[in-house]
Amino acid sequence: QKEVEQNSGPLSVPEGAIASLNCTYSDRGSQSFFWYRQYSGKSPELIMFIYSNGDKEDGRFTAQLNKASQYVSLLIRDSQPSDSATYLCAVRRGGGSNYKLTFGKGTLLTVNP
Amino acid sequence: AAGVIQSPRHLIKEKRETATLKCYPIPRHDTVYWYQQGPGQDPQFLISFYEKMQSDKGSIPDRFSAQQFSDYHSELNMSSLELGDSALYFCASSQAGRTDTQYFGPGTRLTVL
Numbered sequence: 001q002k003e004v005e006q007n008s009g010p011l012s013v014p015e016g017a018i019a020s021l022n023c024t025y026s027d028r029g030s031q032s033f034f035w036y037r038q039y040s041g042k043s044p045e046l047i048m049f050i051y052s053n054g055d056k057e058d059g060r061f062t063a064q065l066n067k068a069s070q071y072v073s074l075l076i077r078d079s080q081p082s083d084s085a086t087y088l089c090a091v092r093r094g095g096g097s098n099y100k101l102t103f104g105k106g107t108l109l110t111v112n113p
Numbered sequence: 114a115a116g117v118i119q120s121p122r123h124l125i126k127e128k129r130e131t132a133t134l135k136c137y138p139i140p141r142h143d144t145v146y147w148y149q150q151g152p153g154q155d156p157q158f159l160i161s162f163y164e165k166m167q168s169d170k171g172s173i174p175d176r177f178s179a180q181q182f183s184d185y186h187s188e189l190n191m192s193s194l195e196l197g198d199s200a201l202y203f204c205a206s207s208q209a210g211r212t213d214t215q216y217f218g219p220g221t222r223l224t225v226l
Contacts, residue, residue, distance in 0.1 A: 032213070043203055043217040044156065088155060092213075099213055100146065100169050103155035
């Protein structure tokens with residue numbers, strides 16, 4: 001089982017809809033959680049990070065974390081065609097010098113005009 | 114705002130040749146990470162440096178080596194290149210003690226022929 005699992009895509013939503021991206025992780029020692037957006041052939045771009053249980057909102061994006069269920073999600077409201085990209089969930093164990101990110105395989109989102 | 118700089122952006126090598134990739138972190142960032150992303154794959158952690166010392170090591174082949182210099186830039190040296198080394202190589206940087214959020218550079222696309 002991969003350490004970080006994301007809902008298999010591709011995910012297609014109409015413009016203006018809510019896109020919901022999900023991620024589960026297996027390491028209970030994970031402390032920090034990140035969502036990156038990656039356009040084809042480009043580098044991952046940080047969208048949001050979340051450390052505490054609950055919701056965190058930033059503009060059209062809301063990240064949700066439930067450590068008991070080992071689940072993190074990203075909601076994109078009012079989806080735009082420019083949101084079409086692969087969304088990578090990443091977790092970090094933290095502590096000491098162990099700050100590497102472990103990524104999921106990504107979910108390809110397509111927002112249709 | 115200044116971002117992570119990587120050079121070269123594209124590199125074509127023959128099998129068994131060597132390659133050197135360079136990374137210049139965001140100013141005041143003291144930690145550098147290297148990731149490899151194969152076609153259709155998620156980024157895989159290779160190695161990281163904090164304050165010029167190796168801080169963590171992932172799935173980096175013995176043919177690869179890396180270091181961080183006094184000005185915090187880092188170089189990834191790859192020898193005896195194989196076809197399977199063709200990938201995007203990303204460098205990310207962060208500032209320890211703050212959110213430790215990793216910001217990615219534009220990547221180097223390495224093609225081994």
